[in-house]
Amino acid sequence: MAKKEEKIEYVKNGKRLDGRKVDESRSLKIEAGILNRADGSAYLEWGQNKVIAAVYGPREALPKHIQNPYKALVNYQYRMATFSVPDRKNPRPARREIEISKVCGEALEKVIFVEKFPNTTIDIFVEILDSNAGTRVAGLTAASIALADAGIPMRDLVAAIGVGKAGGEIILDLNKEEEDAPDAVDIPLAIMPRTEEIVLLQMDGLLTKEEWKKALKLGLKGCRQVYEIQRATLRKQYEAAEKEAKVGEKGEREKGEKVK
Numbered sequence: 001m002a003k004k005e006e007k008i009e010y011v012k013n014g015k016r017l018d019g020r021k022v023d024e025s026r027s028l029k030i031e032a033g034i035l036n037r038a039d040g041s042a043y044l045e046w047g048q049n050k051v052i053a054a055v056y057g058p059r060e061a062l063p064k065h066i067q068n069p070y071k072a073l074v075n076y077q078y079r080m081a082t083f084s085v086p087d088r089k090n091p092r093p094a095r096r097e098i099e100i101s102k103v104c105g106e107a108l109e110k111v112i113f114v115e116k117f118p119n120t121t122i123d124i125f126v127e128i129l130d131s132n133a134g135t136r137v138a139g140l141t142a143a144s145i146a147l148a149d150a151g152i153p154m155r156d157l158v159a160a161i162g163v164g165k166a167g168g169e170i171i172l173d174l175n176k177e178e179e180d181a182p183d184a185v186d187i188p189l190a191i192m193p194r195t196e197e198i199v200l201l202q203m204d205g206l207l208t209k210e211e212w213k214k215a216l217k218l219g220l221k222g223c224r225q226v227y228e229i230q231r232a233t234l235r236k237q238y239e240a241a242e243k244e245a246k247v248g249e250k251g252e253r254e255k256g257e258k259v260k
Contacts, residue, residue, distance in 0.1 A: 010167030010181055017177055025161060025173035025222055028229050030142065032149045032237040040150025044142040047175060048132035053142035055150040058120035072117035076105030078139055080128040100136045107140060107190050107199040113153040122152065133176040134162040137188050141226055148234055158199060159227035160190035163219035165207065170214045172222045189219040193227040196220060
């Protein structure tokens with residue numbers, strides 16, 4: 001006689017399978033300026049997700065026939081490493097990667113002052129080194145920091161997070177187990193935090209009107225939390241750069257005094 005499949009309780013006594021509350025995201029750490037050869041870069045760890053982002057430009061768009069005399073072209077490339085998932089991934093770009101590249105590039109174009117850089121391209125490369133659900137929002141969050149690190153003028157950062165449903169509960173920042181729930185709904189959400197203008201919104205699954213209102217409210221709250229971590233990362237980066245510059249100036253003055 002076949003055994004009955006055990007029903008998984010994704011939320012029990014207010015706690016999820018990994019011990020988080022329904023409105024709690026996974027731990028998020030970001031570091032800026034990690035690549036010397038890129039104009040801007042960032043490394044991000046979000047739960048198990050590990051992401052690296054690099055920005056090059058603005059630089060002349062080539063071949064010349066792709067140039068736009070009114071604005072810069074934003075070229076966003078999202079790729080998953082072959083070793084980023086349990087089963088080896090085909091190194092060729094999958095349809096999902098092409099789709100994510102398109103929507104994330106459009107999201108970032110909303111915040112970049114592209115009109116200031118005609119006939120150029122801003123290339124953003126995002127590589128997923130380790131994956132456990134929510135990689136598109138993780139990549140977008142890292143790319144936003146890399147753009148700021150490159151000194152590219154922006155209206156605001158882009159803060160992103162996933163929100164959705166599993167086991168009948170609206171939850172923040174789904175992990176892989178929750179994303180695979182029978183009733184799972186996944187909603188990648190990205191905003192410009194100062195105005196809360198939505199620059200990316202997708203949904204895989206169905207929600208009632210009330211569930212959607214609850215999910216949106218929770219997602220906006222999560223994006224604001226991500227934004228604070230992004231700001232702290234950049235603040236730390238620029239404080240370190242300022243300290244380094246002051247040490248260099250002091251060294252130059254001491255050197256000049258010795259010469260005299």
